[in-house]
Amino acid sequence: MRSLFRLLIKNYPFLLFLVLEVISVVFIVNYNSFQRASFLNSSNAVTAGIYNSYSGVVQYFRLARVNAELSEENARLLNMLENYQNAFSDSIRIAHKQDSAFQYIPARVINNSVNKQQNYITLNKGRKDGIKPDQGIVSPNGIVGIVTNVSESYSMGLSVLNPRWSVSAKLQKSGFYGSLVWDGEDYQRAQLSEIPFHVNLQLGDTIVTSGYSSVFPEGILIGTIDAFDRPEGENYYTISVLLSADFKSITYVEVIGNNRIEELRTLKSETENGTAGN
Amino acid sequence: MGRLAIKYFSMFVVLVAVQVLVFNQIQFSGYINPYVYVLFIMLLPLNAPRYAVLLLSFLIGLAVDVFSNSLGIHTFAAVFIAYVRPLVIRVITNREEELNDYPGLARTGPIWFISYTSIMVVLHHFVLFYIEVFTFSGFFTTLYRVFLSSIFSIFVIVLSQFIIFRD
Numbered sequence: 001m002r003s004l005f006r007l008l009i010k011n012y013p014f015l016l017f018l019v020l021e022v023i024s025v026v027f028i029v030n031y032n033s034f035q036r037a038s039f040l041n042s043s044n045a046v047t048a049g050i051y052n053s054y055s056g057v058v059q060y061f062r063l064a065r066v067n068a069e070l071s072e073e074n075a076r077l078l079n080m081l082e083n084y085q086n087a088f089s090d091s092i093r094i095a096h097k098q099d100s101a102f103q104y105i106p107a108r109v110i111n112n113s114v115n116k117q118q119n120y121i122t123l124n125k126g127r128k129d130g131i132k133p134d135q136g137i138v139s140p141n142g143i144v145g146i147v148t149n150v151s152e153s154y155s156m157g158l159s160v161l162n163p164r165w166s167v168s169a170k171l172q173k174s175g176f177y178g179s180l181v182w183d184g185e186d187y188q189r190a191q192l193s194e195i196p197f198h199v200n201l202q203l204g205d206t207i208v209t210s211g212y213s214s215v216f217p218e219g220i221l222i223g224t225i226d227a228f229d230r231p232e233g234e235n236y237y238t239i240s241v242l243l244s245a246d247f248k249s250i251t252y253v254e255v256i257g258n259n260r261i262e263e264l265r266t267l268k269s270e271t272e273n274g275t276a277g278n
Numbered sequence: 279m280g281r282l283a284i285k286y287f288s289m290f291v292v293l294v295a296v297q298v299l300v301f302n303q304i305q306f307s308g309y310i311n312p313y314v315y316v317l318f319i320m321l322l323p324l325n326a327p328r329y330a331v332l333l334l335s336f337l338i339g340l341a342v343d344v345f346s347n348s349l350g351i352h353t354f355a356a357v358f359i360a361y362v363r364p365l366v367i368r369v370i371t372n373r374e375e376e377l378n379d380y381p382g383l384a385r386t387g388p389i390w391f392i393s394y395t396s397i398m399v400v401l402h403h404f405v406l407f408y409i410e411v412f413t414f415s416g417f418f419t420t421l422y423r424v425f426l427s428s429i430f431s432i433f434v435i436v437l438s439q440f441i442i443f444r445d
Contacts, residue, residue: 012328012329013328013329013332013361014361016328016332016333017332017357017360020332020333020336020357021354021357021358023336023353024336024339024350024351024353024354024357025350025354026350027343027349027350027353028350028351028354028409028412029350042345042346042347044344047344047345050298050299050345054299058303113302113346115309115310115311116311116346116348116410117411118347118348118410156347184416185416185419
């Protein structure tokens with residue numbers, strides 16, 4: 001017994017090394033479950049506070065580009081408004097109650113990355129601004145990610161550049177849908193799968209959100225087809241999608257809240273449990 | 279003792295800050311991400327007790343992890359190089375050479391320091407990038423990332439020795 005102790009004491013660096021590495025592995029393996037419950041990520045007050053003041057300085061260097069993006073979006077929205085006004089001018093207006101399922105909360109990106117295998121995004125809005133987990137994040141150019149973790153005044157989420165998450169996407173032209181996942185290689189391209197061979201594809205076809213997932217409304221831009229391929233012995237195309245949002249320069253985004261998500265969830269669980277018609 | 283603690287504490291804060299606010303923000307070509315906080319582990323006194331080296335490396339890894347949302351990955355790589363540090367030093371040091379306690383470039387000479395940096399950085403990046411992808415598929419893509427980032431990290435660490443933490 002005594003010699004065992006002596007051996008342990010003599011080799012303590014190795015034991016300590018093993019203990020610390022085991023702790024790290026536990027961290028790595030449990031990170032998904034940690035993420036919801038723990039404060040060891042960039043949405044906690046200290047880390048997000050530091051990122052917030054840092055990005056407050058750095059964002060000035062990107063202002064020209066942000067301005068251009070915003071004015072483009074402005075022009076697009078004005079065009080849409082014009083169309084609506086033309087449509088309504090000679091129609092009878094029926095007073096209907098405010099009935100929009102989705103609401104948009106503007107936020108600023110305070111931390112973001114593109115060169116990791118799992119990329120995360122931190123925003124400067126949190127629970128007190130109405131942000132909840134599982135809300136979508138979009139930029140003027142297209143979808144960006146999904147909120148996973150919310151603190152009092154900050155939130156963080158997975159960006160599209162994170163293989164732990166997939167988006168339900170469809171071809172704008174034909175309506176066929178599949179799922180879009182990033183493969184970890186190129187920050188400008190993601191992969192769309194589950195589109196069967198009989199669908200006609202063309203380079204440059206637009207890919208938008210499908211609206212099936214309740215996270216994003218239908219028809220938000222994701223990107224365009226950059227290359228596609230029919231692998232031998234499979235039933236689905238492999239499609240590479242050029243993402244329309246430039247993840248390197250994202251500054252301002254909007255978080256999409258779905259007011260009906262609770263209703264959808266109860267409906268879904270009722271259907272799955274077979275209690276709906278009873 | 280007190281002075282030493284203050285010195286290493288400030289080194290810790292500066293390196294974590296520089297790492298997460300500057301080097302993690304360089305998103306150059308999607309491949310290169312230098313990790314310069316390795317310098318902290320490298321510069322710990324050579325006669326420091328091994329438990330202190332391991333625990334401090336654990337802490338700096340954890341700090342970088344918390345900021346980059348990669349819990350456990352940097353911690354693992356940092357503890358790993360902290361454990362192999364004495365071996366690396368033994369391999370690259372001649373027996374006749376009397377080693378100074380502080381392994382900075384000014385004290386140890388350029389050749390020793392560059393080989394020390396290269397071995398430590400490549401080991402660290404190798405462990406880090408493979409733990410990050412958690413697979414050996416795409417082995418060479420990851421290896422490419424390891425070497426590109428290593429070159430950049432080594433360059434920055436050696437350069438930093440002319441500017442700060444000189445002794």
